[in-house]
Amino acid sequence: MNLTSDVVILGAGAAGLAAAAPLLRAGLRVIVLEARERIGGRVATLHDPVTDVPLELGAEFVHGKPDSLKKLVRRARLTVRECNDIHALSWKGRFGDGEEAFRFMEALASAKPPDRPVAELIQERARAERWSQLQVAMARSYVEGFYAANPDTASTMAIARMEEAAETLGGITPSRVMEGYDRVLRALAAPLLERPGALLLNTVAEEIRWAPGEVRVRVRGRQGVSLGQVRAKQAVVTLPVGVLRARPPEPGAVRFLPRLPEKERAWGRLEMGPLVKVLLRFRTAFWSEREDTARFGYFHAPSLPVPTWWTLSPHESRHLVGWAGGQGAEALSGLPETEVLERAVETLARIFRLPRQALHELLEDWRVQDWQREPFTRGGYAVIPAGAMEAVEALGASVEGTLFFAGEATNTEGEEGTVHGAIATGERAAREVLANGRSIPDGGSSR
Numbered sequence: 001m002n003l004t005s006d007v008v009i010l011g012a013g014a015a016g017l018a019a020a021a022p023l024l025r026a027g028l029r030v031i032v033l034e035a036r037e038r039i040g041g042r043v044a045t046l047h048d049p050v051t052d053v054p055l056e057l058g059a060e061f062v063h064g065k066p067d068s069l070k071k072l073v074r075r076a077r078l079t080v081r082e083c084n085d086i087h088a089l090s091w092k093g094r095f096g097d098g099e100e101a102f103r104f105m106e107a108l109a110s111a112k113p114p115d116r117p118v119a120e121l122i123q124e125r126a127r128a129e130r131w132s133q134l135q136v137a138m139a140r141s142y143v144e145g146f147y148a149a150n151p152d153t154a155s156t157m158a159i160a161r162m163e164e165a166a167e168t169l170g171g172i173t174p175s176r177v178m179e180g181y182d183r184v185l186r187a188l189a190a191p192l193l194e195r196p197g198a199l200l201l202n203t204v205a206e207e208i209r210w211a212p213g214e215v216r217v218r219v220r221g222r223q224g225v226s227l228g229q230v231r232a233k234q235a236v237v238t239l240p241v242g243v244l245r246a247r248p249p250e251p252g253a254v255r256f257l258p259r260l261p262e263k264e265r266a267w268g269r270l271e272m273g274p275l276v277k278v279l280l281r282f283r284t285a286f287w288s289e290r291e292d293t294a295r296f297g298y299f300h301a302p303s304l305p306v307p308t309w310w311t312l313s314p315h316e317s318r319h320l321v322g323w324a325g326g327q328g329a330e331a332l333s334g335l336p337e338t339e340v341l342e343r344a345v346e347t348l349a350r351i352f353r354l355p356r357q358a359l360h361e362l363l364e365d366w367r368v369q370d371w372q373r374e375p376f377t378r379g380g381y382a383v384i385p386a387g388a389m390e391a392v393e394a395l396g397a398s399v400e401g402t403l404f405f406a407g408e409a410t411n412t413e414g415e416e417g418t419v420h421g422a423i424a425t426g427e428r429a430a431r432e433v434l435a436n437g438r439s440i441p442d443g444g445s446s447r
Contacts, residue, residue, distance in 0.1 A: 001227055001228045002228045002229055002230075002231070003031060003197075003228075003229075003230045003231070004029075004230075004231045004232070005028075005029040005030055005031040005230065005231075005232045006023075006028040006029045006030065006232060006233055006234070007023055007028055007029070007030050007031075007232055007233070007234050007235065007236060007433060008030075008031050008032075008033065008215060008217055008230050008231075008232040008234075008235045008236075009030060009031070009032040009033065009235070009236045009238065010033050010205050010208075010217070010235065010236070010237045010238060010239055010254075011032075011033070011034060011041060011237075011238035011239055011407070012032050012033075012034035012036075012039040012040070012041065012189070012192075012199060012201070013039075013040060013041020013042060013043070013185075013238060013407070013422065014040075014041060014043065014185060014188065014408075014419050014422035014423050014426065015041075015238040015406040015407045015408070015422040015423065015425050015426035015429070016032055016034075016041075016236065016238040016406070016426060017032070017039065017185060017188040017189045017192065017426065018068075018188060018406075018422070018423040018424075018425075018426030018427050018430070019236045019238065019404075019406055019426035019427070019429045019430045019433075020032055020189075020191065020192050020198075020426075020430075021188065021191045021192070021430075022427065022430040022431070022434070023430050023433060023434070024191045024192065024195070024198070025191070026434055028433075030192070030198055031197070031198060031199075031200060031230055031232070032192060032198060032199045032200065033200050033203045033204075033205055033217065033219060033230065034199065034200065034201050034202075034203060035202070035203065035204040035205070035222065035252065035375075035376040036201065036202070036222075036376060037201050037202050037222075038201065039185055039186070039189050039199070039201075040058075040182055040185045041058075041240075041377070042058040042059055042240075042371075042377060042380075042381070043056075043058055043059045043181045043182060043184070043185050043419060044056070044057040044058045044182070044369075045057070045180040045181050045182035045183075046367070047180065048281065048319070048365075050281070050364075050365075051281070051317065051318065051319075053312055053315050053317050053319065054177075054178075054179065054180030054181070054182075055279050055312075055319065055367070056180070056181055056321075057277060057279070057367070057369040058181075058277075058369070058371070059181055059418075059419050060174075060176070060181065060321075061083070061174035061175065061176060062080055062174065062175040062176070062177065062419075062420075063166055063169065063171075063172050063173075063174060063175075063418060063420075064166055064168075064169030064170035064171060064172070064173075065169060065170040066169055066415075066418075066420035068420050068423045068424060068427070069184065069419065069420050069423070072184050072187045072188055073177070073184065073187075075187050076183055076184065076186070076187035078177055078178070078179050078183055078184065078187075079177070079178040079179065080175045080176065080177055080178070081175060081176060081178055081314045082173060082174070082175045082176075082314070083173075083174045083175060083176055083297055083310070083313045083314060084296070084297025084298075084311065084313035084314070085173050085174065085297055085298070086099075086295055086296050086297050086298070087099060087102070087296065087297075087298040087299075087300060088293065088296040088298065088299045088300065088351075089101050089134075089138075089299075089300050089301075090299065090300065090301040090304075090350060090351040091134050091137075091301070091302070091303070092303075095292065095293075095351070095353065098138075098298075098300050101134055101135055101138040101300075102138065102142075103131075103135060104122070104125070104131070104135055104138065104139035104142070105142075105163070107121065107122070107125040107139075108121070108139070108142075108143075108156075108159055108160060108163055109160055109163035109164060109167070110160070111156045111157060111159070111160040113157060115155055115156055115157040115158075115386050115387055115389065116156050116386050117151065117152055117153055117154060117155075117156065117385075117386045118143055118149075118151050118154045118155070118156045118159055118386075119140070119151040119152045120156070121156045122136060122139045122140065122151065123136075126139075134302075137302040137303065138300070138302055139151075140302070141300065141302035141307050141308070143159065143326070144307075144324075144325050144326030144327060144328055144329075145307060145308045145323060145324070145325045145326070145328075146172075146325070147159060147162070147273065147325070147326075147383065147417065148273025148274060148275050148325035148326055148329065148379075148380040148381060148383060148417070149271075149273055149325070149326050149383040150326050150327055150383075151326075153271075153385045153386060154383060154384070154385060154386065155384045155385055155386045155387070155388060155389060156386065157386075157389055158384035158388075158389055158416075161389075161414040162414045162415070162416060162417070163414075164414060165413060165414030165415050166414075169420075176312075176313075176314065176315075178314070178315070181419070184419070188423070200219075200230075202221050202222050203219050203220075203221065203227060204219060204220050204221065204222055204252070204376075205217050205218070205219055205254050206218050206219065206220055206248075206254065206255065207254065207255045207256075207257060208235065208237075208254060208255070208256050208257070208403075209257045210235070210256070210257070210258075210399075210400075210402055210403060211402070212400045212401065212402050213233055213234075213401075213402060214231070214232075214233065214402070215231065215232045215233070215234060215235040215402060215403070216229050216230070216231050217229060217230045217231075217232075217235065233402075234401070234402050234403070234404065234433055234436070235402070235403050235404065236404045236405075236406055236426075236429045236430070236433065237403060237404070237405050237406070237407075238405075238406045238407045238422075238425075238426065238429075239254065239407065240272065240376075240377050240378065240379070240381075240382075240407060240409065241267055241270050241271070241272045241379075241382045241395075241407075241409045242272035242377055242378025242379040243375075243376060243377065243378055244263075244267040245267055245268065245272070245378075246378060250375075251375035252375035252376045252378065260399060260403075262394060262397075263394070263395065263399070263405070265391075265394070266391040266392075266394035266395040267391075267395055267409075269385065269388040269391040270382055270383065270384060270385070270388060270391050270392070270395065270409060271382070271383040271384075271385060272378055272379030272380070272381070272382060272383065273325060273326060273329075273379055273380045273381055273382070273383040273417075274325065274326060274327075274329035274330045274333055274371070274372055274379055274380060275323075275324070275325050275329050275371045275372075275379060275380025275381070276306075276323075276324045276325075276328075276329040276332045276333055276340065276368070276369065276370050276371070276372075277321060277322065277323055277324075277368075277369040277371075278306055278321070278322035278323075278340060278341070278344045278366065278367075278368055278369075279319060279321050279322075279366065279367040279368075279369070280319060280320050280321075280322070280344065280348075280363060280365070280366050281318050281319050281363075281364045281365040281366070282318050282319075282320070282362045282363055282364055283318070283362050283363075283364050284318060284362065285311075285316075285317065285318045286352070286354075286362060287299075287311070287320070287352065288311075290352075293352065296311075297310055297311050297313045298310045298311075299351050301347055301350060301351050304346070304347040304350055304351075305324070305328070305331070305332065305343035305344070305346065305347050306322040306323070306324050306328070306332070306343060306344045306347045307323075307324060307328055307347070308322070308323040308324070309321065309322050309323070309347075309348070309351070310323070318364070320348070322344050322347070322348075325380060329372070329380070332370070333370050333372040333373070334370070334372070334373070337368045340368045340370075341366055341368065344366075345359050345360060345363070380417075381408055381409070381416065381417035382408060382409035382416050382417065384416070392409065392410060392411070392412055392416070393412050395409060395410050396410030396411075396412065396425065396428075398432055398436075401436045404429040404432050404433055405429065406422070406425040406426045406428065406429040407422055407425055407426075408421050408422040408425065410425045411424060411425050
């Protein structure tokens with residue numbers, strides 16, 4: 001197939017879908033290319049076949065009250081409810097309330113220039129304020145888990161900016177889309193899905209040849225068959241940092257011709273944070289049946305292989321979700337699923353002080369999601385190393401009024417790593433396309 005459009009968009013995740021909608025409303029011909037067989041990108045929802053509870057393999061929580069998501073939720077008539085945000089802590093054989101261990105949060109949010117690795121800030125504040133070994137461990141675990149970052153390299157100023165942005169939006173207390181996050185993305189994709197031929201799934205971009213005012217994208221199917229090319233006047237690139245950093249012939253890698261040296265420097269300075277999730281369904285919700293654990297929605301064990309767990313509150317559910325980011329995820333990534341499962345069970349046995357055999361007998365179903373193994377993602381979300389904050393802006397800058405870049409890694413408002421942050425960049429890229437004017441059709445709509 002050889003197709004022509006005004007704008008070609010690479011990626012049908014939150015940013016790509018958010019870019020498509022205003023361009024379609026402006027009367028442009030838009031084609032969105034998506035390598036997977038589904039829309040959503042790192043929003044990937046499964047509906048449990050037994051309990052019908054939505055299980056989120058990727059993005060799971062709504063943080064704060066971002067306007068973009070609130071509008072989509074209202075339009076789709078979805079329900080967002082706050083999760084149980086009471087945290088438990090398991091540390092050196094002791095179990096109890098974990099709220100006091102989060103006192104490091106103010107230190108992260110109030111960091112001042114110059115930029116440096118966040119581990120240096122943690123060490124400095126720990127000495128000055130006499131933090132316990134537990135507080136230091138929790139601070140590092142938080143950076144690894146919440147930001148999927150290595151504390152020894154992650155930017156203090158980037159994390160402070162993200163903490164400030166979260167507080168501005170209503171804080172980091174998580175909420176959940178009760179019907180599943182995929183329903184939000186489907187609402188965002190509605191204008192695209194109404195137009196036959198505007199969304200091409202199972203369509204992998206291999207090469208982007210471009211000149212001012214012209215783009216040609218060579219594509220193939222995931223099974224390897226050539227699908228020809230898509231020509232357009234402009235392109236919006238929403239590929240994750242992990243994919244941009246990949247080099248042909250690695251799966252999912254895309255070649256730009258001519259090359260983009262400034263972009264290469266930008267995405268080369270950023271990183272893709274490792275992320276592994278473990279979703280377990282038990283025969284009973286045993287944690288809710290015990291007096292010492294029933295009130296908690298989160299369970300932390302910063303020294304164990306899968307250090308963070310949560311329930312599916314406010315759903316009544318028999319599931320626990322395990323989360324490892326940063327170096328913890330690196331240690332799990334690439335292992336056989338059975339080995340990751342065993343380490344997850346080992347962690348829960350330590351947290352709940354139960355024999356492993358008892359947990360295995362209670363275990364009914366499981367799913368391990370290793371985002372590093374996804375060739376069209378190659379990790380969880382973008383991480384900004386110390387000294388690399390300007391690379392975010394450089395990555396998001398347009399090229400010759402022809403190539404436009406979006407995605408959570410290009411968000412300069414402190415909303416990197418979030419769905420609403422990705423949506424904002426897609427909307428920004430669409431405004432840039434329309435302001436450039438090259439793709440505005442003559443004589444009315446060209447849909």
